[in-house]
Amino acid sequence: MKTEKIGSAEFQTWTVEEVAEAWARDEIVLIDVRTPQEYMFEHVEGALLLPMPFFNAHKLPGQKDKQIIFHCGSGVRSEKVSRAAIEAGIDRIAHMEGGFAAWKQARKPYIGTNLATGAPQQVNS
Incomplete structure (x- = not known):
């Protein structure tokens, strides 16, 4: 995991392996910021959909029980959303490096x- 201090906040970039392991242990909430069409075509099973155009950091749940990790197709949109969350006052947020493309390349299971x-249907399970 890479970390970056932004003021008093911590911005984290997790690898696919780190996300997959934490996801399997139910330690994180995985939020997909792609479009509904992208999500409907293929997505990580159980990931929540919050498309980037509708993102409002002030409406995110707290992270007392589980860490929030954003992902998109390549990591670009999820990084933007993560930085917006920090600007809104969230002091710890993360995104998945490489996005869903990296998830698929690592042959992690998903719904296609x-x-x-x-x-x-299940893919790579």
């Missing part, structure tokens, strides 16, 4: 769309 039927 069966192109023959249009139905959701």
Whole structure:
């Protein structure tokens, strides 16, 4: 994990492996900031959808029980959202380096769309 101090806040960049391990232990809330269309086509099972255009850092839940980690397709949007959360006064926030593309490249399980039927299906499980 990489960390960056921004004022009194800590901005964290987690690797796919770190996210996957924490996700498996139910230690984090994973928030996908991609579009609804991207999410519907493929997503990490159980990740929450909060598209970047609708993001409001002041409405995020506290992190007393679980750390919030954002992800997007490549890591660009999730980094922007994470920095916006810090600007809004959240003192510890994180995003996943490389985004969903890195998740897939690491062959982590996700929900994809069966192109023959249009139905959701497990991939890499």
